[in-house]
Amino acid sequence: MKSRHSVNSAISSAVMLLASACGLENNTLLLPLGIELDSAFAQNEQSLIKEDFEWLESFEMPSHEQGSTPFGAPLSRWFDDIFGGSQSQNVINFIDERSAYYIAPTRSVKRHIRLRQAGESYETASNVGTGLYLSSLAHRERVSFDFDGRSIEVNDTRVGLIKLARGFFRSESKFKDTYRVSRIGTLVHEARHSDCTGGVKRSTLKHLKSKIDILDNSCGHTHARCPRGHSYAGLMACDTSPWGSYAVEAVLLARIAQCEDCNEEVVQAALISVIDRRKRVLLSNQLFKGALGVPDMSHSKSVIEDIR
Ligand SMILES: [Zn+2]
Secondary structure (H helix, E strand, O other), rough: OOOOOOOOOHHHHHHHHHHHOOOOOOEEEOOOOOOOEOOOOOOHHHHHHHHHHHHHHHOOOOOOOOOOOOOOOOOOHHHHHHHOOOHHHHHHHHHHHOOOOOEOOOOOOOOOOOOOOOOOOOOOEEEEEHHHHHHHOOOOOOEEEEEEEEEEEOOHHHHHHEEEEEHHHHHOHHHHHHHHHHHHHHHHHHOOOOOOOOEEEHHHHHHHHHOOOOOOOOOOOOEEOOOOOOOOOOOEEEEOOOOOOHHHHHHHHHHHHHOOOOOOHHHHHHHHHHHHHHHHEEOOOHHHOOOOOOOOOOOOOOOOOOOO
16 A cells, blocks of 8 residues: 555545535535535545545555466456556546446435346445436436436436445444445446447347346446356346456456555455455356457447347
């Protein structure tokens, strides 16, 4: 870890300034990032988000591969491909590009599609914008979202509307770092749901409308049902599309687990999560060996007419 520089941190000072000036009346911009925080966040929740970004900002990614990793190719290669660089700042940029609004746990969000992380006993977060956008395409309706009294047009998976649920802020001081590592993984996971890789197929939209399971959906990287025999069997908690949210999260956590200067709790928390996330990537062996290609981090708004 680099030394913490919370006092001088741009994120810290900007949030504190705005928070003290506005109280909880107005939404807060998480500067220098472009992410807006809903005014309904409690002060301690705002602080936790800010501290997580500070922690990530000061985290020094290991400069070289250490020991064996559960990934076929050198882990740093996947990391650089996904995040567009080798530093923690690249991870922050990744989140920033794909997240625009964080919605507070107390807000009730009516969703047509649930993208929650199933398989867990509590909800941590969901990419509301992607679910609404795909649903709006499937039903050929225009959808807007009321964010703090402002109407946000949901016309792209990259709208970046992300709900942070109560489970996201679950914390115990005894396991502070464990929860922090998990929250950062979640922010990256939800950010990946903002990518519509290769466009959306008309057949996918038809399945969505008919509530049929989607087997292959790289647009929004929505989850697939885990197969029989899997520890999350029957739940929409697995990924079939290459380099989806769980794979991207696993790569980040595995890199954090390589940290030499971190305390044991950080390393262990990251390792445990890697094992879980990897299990949810159904083709993980082929994927991490590179047999399914390199990560495609592009984004498209195209609708592919694959139905005659
Ligand atoms: Zn997800």
